[in-house]
Amino acid sequence: MHVSAVDLFCGSGGLTNGLEQAGISVEAGFDVDSDCRFPYEENNDATFLARDIGRIAREEPALISEYLDDEADATLLAGCAPCQPFSPLTHGADSADHDKYGMLRAFLEIVRHTDPDFVVMENVYEIRDADVYDEFEDGLRDLGYNLNPDADKQVYCPEYGIPQTRRRWVLVGSRDGRIDLGAPSHPNPDDYPTVEDCIDHLPAIEAGETHSDYPLHTSRKLVDENLQRIRQSKPGGDWTDWDEDLLLECHKKASGQSYKSVYGRMVADKPAPTITTQFYNLGSGRFGHYDTTQDRALSLREGAMIQTFPEEYRFVKDIDEVGITKTGRMIGNAVPPKLGEVIGTRVIEFLEWSDRQSSISDFDLEAP
DSSP states (O other): OOOEEEETTTTHHHHHHHHHHHTOOEEEEESSOOOHHHHHHHSSSSSEEEOHHHHHHHOOOOGGGGGSSSSSSSSEEEOOOGGGGGGGGGGGGOTTSTTTTTTTHHHHHHHHHHOOEEEEEEEEGGGGGGGHHHHHHHHHHHHHHHHOOOOHHOOOOOOOOSSOEEEEEEEESSSSSOOOOOOOOOOOOGGOOOOOOHTTTOOOTTTTOOOOTTOOOOOOOOOHHHHHHTTTTBOOOGGGGGGGGGGOOOGSGGGTTOOOOOTOOTTTOOOOOOOOOOOOOOGGGGGBBTTTOOOOOOOOHHHHHTTTTTOOOOOEEEHHHOOHHHHHHHHHHHHHHHHHHHHHHHHHHHHHHTTOSSSSSOOOTTOO
């Protein structure tokens, strides 16, 4: 089956890479961040266009259809609209005035003018509570798309072979019948992929070091006080393991007692925490290495691998030119390629299954 796709809000190419691994031909990726051009085109067989999706939706919404192969067996429009308005990091604040809140409306407008056979939308779990998301779903139904049920949209990444405790919301819309993501490949917590399984083969490095054979295997330098903190941190422990003189002022207040994970070490035989855009920063979460002989936060390469990017995936030509902050943002913002592969595989399976049927009906969890 030849499925032709375009990836909106493509970033550094996580979703595109996963779809391509599933056998889908991604023709182009659109994103306003031009820093993503190098990793997107270097690692994927697709063209990067530095364009504002909001402006395209307002001024030329039919443009995207020009990049889809009209001779393909099916077309697919995928995208992860910016998640900042819906992120749990907003702590429940009203985000309707956020400048990126309307990107789902732009996505829907492009769907309306492109008329793909399939629509894929991946985002943070909390997006399900936003009014603009309800508009998006209603709009897709009005256009004739069948959507996977809410129970199927709830993705806990370890259950799908992704070694981090990331929760995502994945919508799959289809013109002909319904596509579900299906039963998870790792439903038993005892079988979840672990952070040790994922990164333990990489050579040891120190804080502030870049390995000579792995240019992206680089970790941020730690000030002396943070080095002392991580040296006193146990895998899975928290700041109560530290000497009192190392405690932060917030830890001494009642309001800070519940923030246990920051500056903490991961646990080797469990999935990593959710990889954020600042996973390289020890103080941004439980991003300390589980190996107590390595007193540092995750390296950029480790974070990318936990995101399930291939180990050889190149994000920059020269890390010294781009820097840790920008590279970390590209990695943390990405859709895990493994999740993209799961989605793409189900689309291909659906097409192969429906091709065998005299009439198309709902594609349930057990099919094909």
